[in-house]
Amino acid sequence: MALDIHRLDTDEYILGLNDEKYNCLSVIFEWFEKQTGIYIDPYSDTILDAKHLSFLAKLIDGYVHKTDLNLDKKRTSAILEFRGVLNIFIEKNVSLKLYGD
Numbered sequence: 001m002a003l004d005i006h007r008l009d010t011d012e013y014i015l016g017l018n019d020e021k022y023n024c025l026s027v028i029f030e031w032f033e034k035q036t037g038i039y040i041d042p043y044s045d046t047i048l049d050a051k052h053l054s055f056l057a058k059l060i061d062g063y064v065h066k067t068d069l070n071l072d073k074k075r076t077s078a079i080l081e082f083r084g085v086l087n088i089f090i091e092k093n094v095s096l097k098l099y100g101d
Contacts, residue, residue: 002042005085008095015085017042017078024078031059042100049095057086
């Protein structure tokens with residue numbers, strides 16, 4: 001598994017991104033790194049607070065808006081699943097920790 005996503009406050013497991021899903025999200029993660037300097041790396045741990053989660057959600061929304069989602073259904077599914085998780089924790093104002101392999 002490339003990344004395991006946990007709540008920062010309770011360390012509860014939320015979602016796993018295998019290599020395929022991580023690769024589907026890599027374009028979003030690259031944009032995020034360019035804007036914030038935070039690299040979401042499949043080999044190290046990263047903490048994302050609520051403002052980072054909100055920014056990632058905006059990047060995903062921009063990607064979805066300008067991309068033909070029918071071209072790659074696996075990518076679309078991975079991105080929308082990740083976006084849904086972000087939305088839950090943005091609303092709760094809960095930070096996430098991403099554990100790399």
